[in-house]
Amino acid sequence: MLQLNNPMDILKLLDKSNCRECGYPTCLAFAAAVARGQKRLDECPRLDKELTEQFKEQGQAQTSDERDMENIVAQMKGKMKTLDLQSAAKRLEVPFSNNIITIRVLGKNVYVDAEGKFSSEIHLHHWIIGPILNYIIHGAGRTPTGEWISFRELKDGMTWYNFFLKRCEKPLKKVADTYPDLFHDMLYIFNGKQVENHYQSDISLVLLPLPKLPILVCYWKPEDGLGSSLNLFFDVTASENLPTESIYTLCTGLVIMFEKIALRHGGG
Numbered sequence: 001m002l003q004l005n006n007p008m009d010i011l012k013l014l015d016k017s018n019c020r021e022c023g024y025p026t027c028l029a030f031a032a033a034v035a036r037g038q039k040r041l042d043e044c045p046r047l048d049k050e051l052t053e054q055f056k057e058q059g060q061a062q063t064s065d066e067r068d069m070e071n072i073v074a075q076m077k078g079k080m081k082t083l084d085l086q087s088a089a090k091r092l093e094v095p096f097s098n099n100i101i102t103i104r105v106l107g108k109n110v111y112v113d114a115e116g117k118f119s120s121e122i123h124l125h126h127w128i129i130g131p132i133l134n135y136i137i138h139g140a141g142r143t144p145t146g147e148w149i150s151f152r153e154l155k156d157g158m159t160w161y162n163f164f165l166k167r168c169e170k171p172l173k174k175v176a177d178t179y180p181d182l183f184h185d186m187l188y189i190f191n192g193k194q195v196e197n198h199y200q201s202d203i204s205l206v207l208l209p210l211p212k213l214p215i216l217v218c219y220w221k222p223e224d225g226l227g228s229s230l231n232l233f234f235d236v237t238a239s240e241n242l243p244t245e246s247i248y249t250l251c252t253g254l255v256i257m258f259e260k261i262a263l264r265h266g267g268g
């Protein structure tokens with residue numbers, strides 16, 4: 001199903017005339033604004049009215065998702081104020097100094113203070129900030145074992161599996177299919193590590209979105225009339241280091257980041 005959080009899907013609905021009537025220089029720029037929640041789909045005057053109606057409900061759901069994330073982040077910031085940050089740093093085995101904890105996110109330092117305020121060299125949105133705070137508050141600091149399992153096998157994974165499929169694996173496969181530099185960017189911009197091919201995949205690489213939460217990305221190229229395939233795998237300790245609901249949120253945040261990069265560099 002087409003998703004209003006995916007700029008490439010939104011672009012397919014537009015007439016691609018780049019007429020500028022919406023105030024944006026291109027249909028692609030407008031699609032990106034809709035995906036970010038800054039514009040509504042029906043603000044393109046050239047869009048078929050029936051289509052607008054069809055996606056209205058979904059668009060509202062998306063907006064409420066964003067609001068939910070903002071609320072969750074606000075609640076977590078409240079919890080941060082009562083947390084002993086130094087003990088949390090010890091539990092997670094991460095640096096702590098001047099009442100600031102340092103978390104490595106995709107190879108970049110992210111600094112978080114006792115009020116849950118962030119500073120970082122990478123742009124972080126609520127879908128990533130929420131899981132980082134949850135990691136600091138609830139993470140057990142277990143060292144990954146190297147044993148990979150699917151999302152469904154995580155604690156409560158079945159509860160979140162359909163969301164995970166819809167918001168994470170399927171859109172990421174779409175980015176991989178349409179943006180050939182995705183894996184290159186994962187390696188070089190996000191400090192990924194290419195690993196021995198798992199599950200007979202064509203590409204296997206490991207990302208480290210949080211210090212003890214590796215994610216294995218496996219991609220199978222299309223072959224002999226069969227479509228491509230993409231799966232994410234997690235260390236068997238993952239749910240102890242971050243609640244599964246937050247792992248789903250984190251993966252959604254990563255996919256949003258990758259989609260934006262693909263869009264900026266002309267994928268899709």
Ligand code: SF4
Binds near residue numbers: 020031045
């Ligand atoms: S008004 Fe619609 S068709 Fe024209 S540029 Fe904007 S999105 Fe594209």
